[in-house]
Amino acid sequence: MDRPAPLRASPSLGRVVRMYEERLTSRGRYLLWATIAFAVIGVDTRRTQVFELFAIALAILLVAAAYASLRRPKLTVTGQLPRHLTAGRALTLPLRISSESDTIQDDVLVSWARPMTAEPAPEAEPRERFVTVSPGDPTVVSLELTPSRRGRYHMRGVSVQATDPLRAAAGRSVRTPDETVVVYPRYFTVSELEVPLGRRYQPGGIPLTSSTGDAIEFVGIREYRPGDPIRSIHWRSWARRGEPIVKEYQEEYFCRLALILDTFLPRRAAEEERAAFEAGISVLASVADYFSRSEYIVDVLAAGPDVYQVSAGRSLAYLDNILDVLACLDPCYDPPFARIGPHLFERLAQLTTVIAVLQDWDDDRERFLGQVKAQGTSVRGFVVREGEPSKPLPVDGEFGDVTLLRPSDVQRALDSEGAISLLSSGGATGAIHA
Numbered sequence: 001m002d003r004p005a006p007l008r009a010s011p012s013l014g015r016v017v018r019m020y021e022e023r024l025t026s027r028g029r030y031l032l033w034a035t036i037a038f039a040v041i042g043v044d045t046r047r048t049q050v051f052e053l054f055a056i057a058l059a060i061l062l063v064a065a066a067y068a069s070l071r072r073p074k075l076t077v078t079g080q081l082p083r084h085l086t087a088g089r090a091l092t093l094p095l096r097i098s099s100e101s102d103t104i105q106d107d108v109l110v111s112w113a114r115p116m117t118a119e120p121a122p123e124a125e126p127r128e129r130f131v132t133v134s135p136g137d138p139t140v141v142s143l144e145l146t147p148s149r150r151g152r153y154h155m156r157g158v159s160v161q162a163t164d165p166l167r168a169a170a171g172r173s174v175r176t177p178d179e180t181v182v183v184y185p186r187y188f189t190v191s192e193l194e195v196p197l198g199r200r201y202q203p204g205g206i207p208l209t210s211s212t213g214d215a216i217e218f219v220g221i222r223e224y225r226p227g228d229p230i231r232s233i234h235w236r237s238w239a240r241r242g243e244p245i246v247k248e249y250q251e252e253y254f255c256r257l258a259l260i261l262d263t264f265l266p267r268r269a270a271e272e273e274r275a276a277f278e279a280g281i282s283v284l285a286s287v288a289d290y291f292s293r294s295e296y297i298v299d300v301l302a303a304g305p306d307v308y309q310v311s312a313g314r315s316l317a318y319l320d321n322i323l324d325v326l327a328c329l330d331p332c333y334d335p336p337f338a339r340i341g342p343h344l345f346e347r348l349a350q351l352t353t354v355i356a357v358l359q360d361w362d363d364d365r366e367r368f369l370g371q372v373k374a375q376g377t378s379v380r381g382f383v384v385r386e387g388e389p390s391k392p393l394p395v396d397g398e399f400g401d402v403t404l405l406r407p408s409d410v411q412r413a414l415d416s417e418g419a420i421s422l423l424s425s426g427g428a429t430g431a432i433h434a
Contacts, residue, residue, distance in 0.1 A: 021114055022159065023065070026128060028168035031061055064164040068171040071162035073108060074101040075133060075174055081145070081155060084320065085122065085183045088414070090146045095158060095176070097131065098138040105133045107163045109170050110141050113156035121155065122147035122183065130167060147183040150281070150327045155179050184323040185278070187285035191419030194401070195257075195353055195380045221245050257291060259284055260340060260356040261302040262365070265331035272386040272407070276359060279410040280384040281326050284357045286413075287422070292319040299351075302329055307339050337368045348375040356381045361389035361402065369399045382422075384410065 010017070024032060035057040042050030079095035099105060111128045115121040125144045133139045143158070157176035163169060221234050224244030237245035261284045265277050284300075291298045300322050302308045308325045332339075344354070354372050358365050361383050373379050379400025383389055386407055393402050403422075413420045 022111075022173070023068075023170055025109060025163060025167055025170060027166070028061065028064065028170075031057060031168055035061060060166070061168065064166055064168040067164040068162060068169040071171045073105060073160055073162045073171075073174055075099055075105065075108070075160050077158065077160045077174055077176055079158065079176055081179050081181050083181060084323075085145070085147050085181055087147050087150045087183050087186050089186075090144050093143045093145055095141045095143065096138050097133050097141060097160060099133045099135045102135050104135070105162065107165060107167055108133055109159075109161045109163050109167075110143075111159050111161070111170075112143065113159055113175070115154070115156060121153050122181075130163070147181075149278075150183045150185040152180065152182050152328050155181055182324060182327050184327050185281045185285050186414045187282050187289055188413040188416065189419045190286050190290040190422055192421035193287065193290055194422070195355060195378075220248050222248050256297045256299070256351050257353045257355060258299045258301060258344060258351050259288060259291075260344070260354060261300070261326075261329075262336065262356065262358040262360075263302055263329060263332045264335050264359055265333065267333050269331075273359075275407045276384050276386055277331060279405070279407040280357045280359060280382075281329065282410055282414060283382055283384055283405065285323060285326055286420075287355060287357075288322045289319055292322075298322075300325065301340055301343060302326070307343055309343065335364055337364055341368065341371070344372070345375070348372065348377055351377050353378040353380065355379075358383045360385055361391050361393055363391070366391065366394075366399060369402075373399055 020029070020032075035054060038050055038054035038057055042048050042052075042054050045051050076098045077095055078098075079093055081093060082091070085091055095110065097108070097110070108131050109128060110131055112124040122145050125146070129141060129143075131139050131141055147153075156178050159173040159175045161170035161173045163171070221237055222245070224233070224246050228246045232246040232248075234245045234247045261280065263277070265273060269277070284302075288298060288300060300308070300310050302325060308329065310321050310325055344351075354369075354377055356365075356369060356379065358381060369379050369381060381400055381402035383393065383402060383404045384407065385404065389404065393404055
């Protein structure tokens with residue numbers, strides 16, 4: 001859902017709003033509104049003397065603004081956000097403020113500039129802080145940043161400004177550079193996961209899977225054929241025979257999994273449906289984290305407005321590649337299985353197991369997993385939903401093992417500090433065990 005841009009980004013009023021937010025401290029903003037209130041109440045000067053309070057407040061505000069505008073802090077500030085954050089986890093950002101002056105600089109305001117977009121940027125605490133910077137003794141200021149939700153955010157830099165002695169107005173600023181950060185979805189550590197695993201023949205074997213699977217076995221050499229990779233050339237044999245010779249390896253059989261994320265969400269989704277959508281992303285990230293510590297090849301397919309696919313496993317990619325996709329994944333307002341199906345069915349001959357995280361269990365999802373199961377691929381399903389699914393979950397194993405998870409179960413797992421087991425429960429609710 002598109003949100004309107006904030007007033008500070010408006011071409012007409014943006015400059016005024018930014019001056020109000022960035023050139024006035026919290027005390028100065030209170031003083032400004034008090035001045036406006038005195039002006040309204042004391043508009044009739046014959047009946048009230050409130051205009052005198054208005055004159056005093058306005059004079060203080062103007063003198064403070066003039067004093068602060070003449071002071072430019074002779075400071076340097078250094079500090080850098082990490083490229084990745086995790087939703088719900090606080091990060092302490094240390095800022096190092098050094099003085100370029102020979103005198104002590106009091107009443108220095110350190111503040112985090114507000115975002116220019118409507119997206120809910122990570123919250124910083126404290127938003128404003130006053131420090132004193134001494135020459136030759138850098139001051140370290142710690143700001144706590146807590147991203148509330150996953151996504152990609154453009155963070156404006158931290159400002160350092162000189163203020164007046166009353167700390168009502170701020171002058172020109174010295175800022176750290178603006179940065180773009182990616183906030184990962186929250187996920188929990190999985191200690192046990194019941195998944196039917198197996199092995200299948202992988203065409204191309206080692207060269208196409210970056211040496212992941214069973215141990216490499218060298219079986220001999222042969223003459224070069226057009227299309228053979230250069231890295232397979234056996235240089236000593238070429239030098240001895242005078243013609244290109246390549247090394248030949250045994251083709252590989254190993255386990256390859258696909259993680260499928262159901263991203264369907266109604267256009268007018270209720271709050272509990274959005275919570276279930278985010279919980280499903282957390283479950284998939286947790287499963288991906290579990291398999292990232294193994295030797296398996298993991299393919300992640302997520303159908304949003306576009307179909308995203310990333311392969312991970314030892315020597316192929318890291319968990320970060322999967323989390324990068326999940327961090328910025330948007331919901332799909334049309335049932336996504338028509339998009340996932342063609343991409344998946346082309347690769348079923350190489351997949352041993354499909355793990356699907358679904359938002360509901362209905363005819364379309366049942367038909368989709370039935371087609372996967374019919375190809376000889378093992379299936380493990382999780383339905384993340386607050387209420388009861390549209391159809392009863394299968395209990396006879398016809399569509400694989402499918403388990404219902406409540407968003408509250410996922411939240412407890414996220415809040416837990418220990419490892420979590422995702423065990424089969426025969427289609428019953430509550431498959432998360434500490």
